[in-house]
Amino acid sequence: MSVRWPDSHGVNRTLLWKPDEEPGMRALCATDLSAASEAAIENETCLDCLGRIGIGTIHLVTVVPANVHSGMPGINLDRRRQQGLDRYRDVIAAAGFEVETHVVRGTPYRRINGIAETVRADLTVVSSRGQSPLENRIIGSTARNLARTTVVPLLVSRVEREADDPDVLREHLFQRILFATDFSEHADRAFDAFSYLHPATEEATLVHVRSSKDAGADSGPDPRERLAEHAGTLEGWGIETRIEVREGDPADEILDVEADVTPSTVVVGSKGRSRIRRLLLGSVSEEVVARAAGNVFLVPPPRAV
Incomplete structure (x- = not known):
């Protein structure tokens, strides 16, 4: 069943409703309708992976910047935008998901975070074209701002x-x-x-990096033993697990391990809210999100109640 209605902002929204099925978890997929977004959203294997972790509903969101107008005479950008979303929606619905589309206007990362909170999304997915050949610390501005402010776990999906x-x-x-x-x-x-x-998940590598700041902390629990506890949990789920303890700069060492084992995704946690202005990443998480060759799954603090 397909239902269309304008939301409180006058934006057309579309819901493909399957009332006899449990909706499961909810993912928000942010798209600017570019080729990079299309690569992630229409990839059958990526969609299958989202289904495997329990995603039942996908919210497709595109944000029109406030300074962008409907188009030049003879060019209906709103219609072309909706056609693009409809194409994505049909692909995702055919893969078995419930789909809802949102077209909103404003600052992309703010509107994406706002919708994620409104629909109680369990994770947000955003595409990034990976490392810049000129400056490997640069990721797309929306992906970077989402990484710093996200209210739900964020998957940064790398594309060529x-x-x-x-x-x-x-x-x-x-x-x-x-x-x-x-x-x-x-x-x-x-x-x-x-x-x-x-x-x-079939395989996992658990890594801890001893930095210079850890000097004098040797009296604490052995990091290999602590990693082994995590490994035991994962092996109980049938996940083949290895552990790594390294010394040096944490971000550099984590990325070196990534280069060695070529994981699908690096999973890291971010720190809490800055008292000065907004949610900030810890320096290590920020480096990993910006410089990783593959996908990054960033887990922020819980939503404020």
Whole structure:
């Protein structure tokens, strides 16, 4: 069943409703209708991975910047935008998901976060064209701002950078996971994501990096023992697990492990809210999100009640 109605902002929304099925978890997929977005949204393997972790409903969101108008005379951008969303919607619905589309106007990352809260999304998916050949710390501005402000777990899906018709770089989103931990509450919260990721996960590498700041902390529990506890949990779910303890700069070492094991996705936790202005990533998480070759799954603090 397909239902259309204008929301409180006068925006057309479409719901493909399957009332006899449980909706499951909800994912918000942000798209600018570019080739990069299309690569992630229409990839059958990526969609299958989302289904494996329990996603039943996908909210497709595109944000029209406030300074963008409907188009030049003879060019109906609103219609072309809706046609693009309809095409994505049909592909996703054919894969067995409930689909709702949203077209809103404003600042992209703010509107995406707002809709994620409104629909109680369990995660947000955004595409990024990966590392820039000129400056490998640069990711798309919307992806970067979402990483710093997201209110729900964020999956940054990497796609080929230079290709005219790009493909995703790691289409099995959660099949092979690299989990980085400093044993903080933020990292423990990120590890809890395995409670719903594990049906799609076959292999996991758990890594802890000793930095210069850890000097004098040797009297604490052995990091290998702590990683082994996590590994036991994952192996109980049938996930083949290995552990790594390294020394050096945390971000550099995590990315070196990524290069060695080529995981589908790196899972990291972010820190809490800045008292100064907005949610900020810890420096290590920010480096990993910006520089990782593959996908990154960022787990933020819980929503404020």
